[in-house]
Amino acid sequence: MEVTNKYVTVKTHIDGSSPQESDFELKTTALNLYVEPGSKDVIVKNLYVSIDPYQINRMKRVCSSQKLVSTADGITPGQAISAHGLGRVVASGNPEFEKDDLVVGLINWEEYTIVKEGLSGLTAYAGFVEVCKPKKGEKVFVSAACGSVGNLVGQYAKLFGCHVVELLKGKLGFDDAFNYKEETDLKSTLKRYFPDGMDIYFDNVGGKMLEASVANMNPFGRIAVCGIISEYTGIGERAAPDMIDIVYKRLKIQGFLVIDYLKGMDDFISTMSNHLSTWQNSCT
Secondary structure, three states: OEEEEEEEEEOOOOOOOOOOHHHEEEEEEEEEOOOOOOOOOEEEEEEEEOOOOOHHHHOOOOOHHHHHOHHHOOOOOOOOOEEEEEEEEEEEOOOOOOOOOEEEEEEEOEOEEEEOOOHHHHHHHHHHHHHHOOOOOOEEEEOOOOOHHHHHHHHHHHHOOOEEEOOOEOOOOEOEOOOHHHOOOHHHHHHHHOOOOEEEEEEOOOHHHHHHHHHOEEEEEEEEEOOOHHHOOOOOOOOOOOHHHHHHOOOEEEEOOHHHHHHHHHHHHHHHHHHHHHOOOOOO
């Protein structure tokens, strides 16, 4: 079904004065309330949008805050003004959202907003950047890198100048790889790939993989626990890391959920948009 979508924009940049009603313009565009098969987009009927004082600086042609804070980036005349708000789902290709769900997030000053899938990217970014706090040259191991989160962690690690190992060497630019299903001794396998130890482990698996990783971590290593695939069903042998290693290596192990980092969504979008606009993806 096609609808008219009204949105608010600024006619031009507003410099040297407070915004007046005459500075704004109500525009209309056509929007099809249909999500293509395979897409994970969500179309939201906006109910409330936030109108904040800081938006004034976003409407200026140049303002220092636009460069210092990603949430204060400049507004382009003619385009809908972005803001946080609340809406109701009218169409969804994402299994996590159903029609009529109420959602909160980054939308626009408009009647309907198409929200792109982004939580996998934010999950990977938050866990790797905020929890692991990577440094250039550090050794990084990512488990289950074939998943939507794991493969992005590996690519983020490469952007930070880290050495990355998983099972996607060549395909996504990882430095090395192995198939854990073909390995009978995970501790020895990791020792072979990380002879000088690991600084960061992004865990999507748990169980024996976590146990083996802790045994190969360097002092002050960081482990972000994003998932425990091996233990979700409760079937099979459980494993636990050696607590002596955790204590004497002074390891940091932190579980996290993406909902803890939604406030950083704007920083994530700003950072990764810059990378996407300049990054020559060597994997394609």
